[in-house]
Amino acid sequence: MTRGSPTSQRAAIDSLIELYASPAATRLYDEYVTELDHALQAAALARADGASDHLVAAALLHDVGHLVGDDNVGLDDELTDDFHHERVGARYLTQSFGPAVTAPVALHVAAKRYLCTVEPAYLAGLSPSSVRSLGLQGGPMSADEVEAFERRPHHEAAVLVRRWDDLAKVAGLAVADFEDYRPLLLGLAAQV
Numbered sequence: 001m002t003r004g005s006p007t008s009q010r011a012a013i014d015s016l017i018e019l020y021a022s023p024a025a026t027r028l029y030d031e032y033v034t035e036l037d038h039a040l041q042a043a044a045l046a047r048a049d050g051a052s053d054h055l056v057a058a059a060l061l062h063d064v065g066h067l068v069g070d071d072n073v074g075l076d077d078e079l080t081d082d083f084h085h086e087r088v089g090a091r092y093l094t095q096s097f098g099p100a101v102t103a104p105v106a107l108h109v110a111a112k113r114y115l116c117t118v119e120p121a122y123l124a125g126l127s128p129s130s131v132r133s134l135g136l137q138g139g140p141m142s143a144d145e146v147e148a149f150e151r152r153p154h155h156e157a158a159v160l161v162r163r164w165d166d167l168a169k170v171a172g173l174a175v176a177d178f179e180d181y182r183p184l185l186l187g188l189a190a191q192v
């Protein structure tokens with residue numbers, strides 16, 4: 001699909017919204033919430049913090065790679081085989097969004113590894129599923145990796161997304177539904 005045509009952009013956003021209405025989005029993200037709950041809670045946290053539209057979209061869509069990667073991969077499978085959902089997701093999103101959305105998505109796993117190194121308390125506060133996946137994702141960053149990460153454009157945005165990601169795991173929390181974000185997503189897609 002080519003970027004830029006309003007019709008193709010609307011179709012791409014429709015597909016995105018359908019993805020979050022599909023059975024894949026009802027799979028458990030972790031012990032407490034589904035993929036859809038997790039996405040909506042992350043976006044709600046970003047909004048509550050007064051984040052830009054780009055960052056709200058990045059928070060909402062940061063795990064889209066779980067939905068487009070392999071619909072048959074469940075929680076246990078993912079923990080034995082890291083299929084780099086952050087890259088799969090960022091690549092998928094390039095059809096609609098620029099780097100202010102896609103880069104934080106691509107870097108949200110690296111941001112976790114980064115925070116584990118630069119904030120000693122961060123690792124201690126990770127959820128059980130995040131601790132289990134950390135090893136597969138490369139563990140805490142080395143000093144060289146920290147330096148390289150801090151040179152990446154949008155790395156600070158990725159750290160913000162990561163913090164909302166970590167908090168977006170509350171069972172039964174009532175938040176805005178996915179459709180509420182359609183105007184925001186269409187507005188961002190129109191800028192690309």
Ligand SMILES: [Fe+2]
Nearest residue numbers: 062063085108
């Ligand atoms: Fe993720």
Ligand SMILES: [Fe+2]
Nearest residue numbers: 038062063165
């Ligand atoms: Fe997440």
